[in-house]
Amino acid sequence: MIQNAAAYNEWSAQKKGTELTKPKNAVFSLGQAPSNKSSIRENSSAKKKESTGKKLEGLLALQELSQSLFGPPKRESSPRRQGRQSSPQRQGAKSRLSPTRQLRDAQMLISDIQPQPSQFDQRTINSVGRLGLLTPAQELQYKSQNVPLQMQMVTDKVFSIERGISETEQKVGDQLSTVKERVNAIGRIIEEDKLQYFQLQEARVQEMRILEARFLDRLEHEATARKELERKLMQLIENRAAQVKAEILNESRSRIESISTIESNLQADFPRLQEAINQSAITREDGDSELMRRITDESTKLVELVEDERKQREETEESILELLRDMVSRIKAEIDTEKKERESSEESLLQLLEDTCAKLGQVNLVTQKPTTGGNPNILLQ
Template identity: 30%
Template sequence: MSMINPGASNVMSTMGKMSQSPAAVIRMQNLSERIRDFQNASKSERDQIRTEIERNVKRLEDQQQKQQLGDRNAFSQIKEAMSTTQDAIATQKAQREILDEKKTKEIQVIESSVTVEFNIERQHRKELDQKLTKFVEERYQTLKTEIDKERISRDQGAEQQRVEVNGTCQEMLQELEQDRKFRDDEMQRIEKYMTVECQKLRDGIQEEQRTRVEATDQLYNKLTEVVKDLQNKIKAEREDREQTEDGLLQLLEQTCKKVEEAMP
């Protein structure tokens, strides 16, 4: 066991220095299992396993050296690429600074030109404002004078118009008063006429009612007389008919009697 443990510790230390790729992890697990089997094997098997382990360790160390060499080469390439990139960035930065300086000068020239034009425009605007202010003041004074004249004229016209309107109103009031008086007189005349006519109408209605009552009474009396005459005539006719019927019955009885006597 004392001969096996140093080899196992070397293997573990060597595997600890390797990069922990998935394939290396799997191989390390397999190797650990084989070490456990090695601890349980016989001396000849242990020697064989130890030889195989040392061979595998040597192969792993060679692979690690190759990998380290490849890593150094890749690192050198990356370093060269970074150096090239930094040089390109520095060159681009210098070009950008030159371009920025050029654009700054152009902007300064444009700004100076715009400032000059702005000052000219501001001076022109100032002169124009002064002219407009003067024109507005003159126009204001002119309009104020015209408005004052128009107000005076309007006040005079308004006073004259007020007098005319007052006179017209007085005339209209007089006409309205006359019209009201005329309407009152006309209403009184109409009321008087209506009173007379209504009285005449009431008298006519009363006379017509009286005449209708008299005519009704006369008609009733005539109808009564006619009814009495009819009743008398009907009574007389009934008496005549009864007498005639009695005579006919007597004649019929006599005839029947004669017939009976004549029969054998």
């Protein structure tokens, strides 16, 4: 669009220079009286052909500019025309239109973007159209009197149309730049939101890694403590077993010594020793029972201590696992909430962008309305 606008500005500048020099040449040529009517007619026909070609070029350039700025004109076609397909012969005939037909088509297209002429301009056009009814001498006299004024009016009208087109282009450019800045701002907001979301997600992942490392360290510490406790318990059990074995050996040694003493004294004092033997047997049995009871009690205490320690360790591990599950579930819930909030913010931003585009379309329609309509016959004078 910018390239088309630059091309149009260059063409309008060339046209302004041509139009500024044209009235003087026209007046000068009209001031030179021709020798006969045939030369006047030949000159007028040549001038008409030249002006028609220039007007056709200008109208085609305006048509290209209007199509580049506002798109091709939309015309409603009748059902018969919609149902009827164009044949290759018709397409070839359309491509071989005469310059007059092309000029008329260009005038119909340009009429959509030109303003309606005023009553004074219409009277001027009608008066110029009646020149064909005059004789060559009357036509020459009428042109010598009214052509400079008419050319000045046409030139002013062309300048005003070109100035309106340039102002419209400037307004459209300003509006497009404003919309572009808004779209860029929205894009920057979206990029910042994405960057913030990625940073938050990275922080969450880093926090999860730290929690996982802490949990693994805690488990390793608990495993080491459990192994150390088991080692201490085994050492305690071994020490107690060694003490019991030493006591049993001492008791056996003392028993053997007592038996030896009894055997040595049996021969001398068997009757007195019978009662002592019985009493000793009873005492020995009581001692054995007490010793077995003590051994059983100590073993039971050791087993209960080991069982209590195992239960405490299992409860500790279960509480740690439950705490980790709660922590993971909370982190997942926070991540899901953050994701939903991000999606809702993206949807709101997309809705805002769609509304902005819709408003831009409405603004473009409003800016196109002042440039519709008009009569291109003013440019043809």
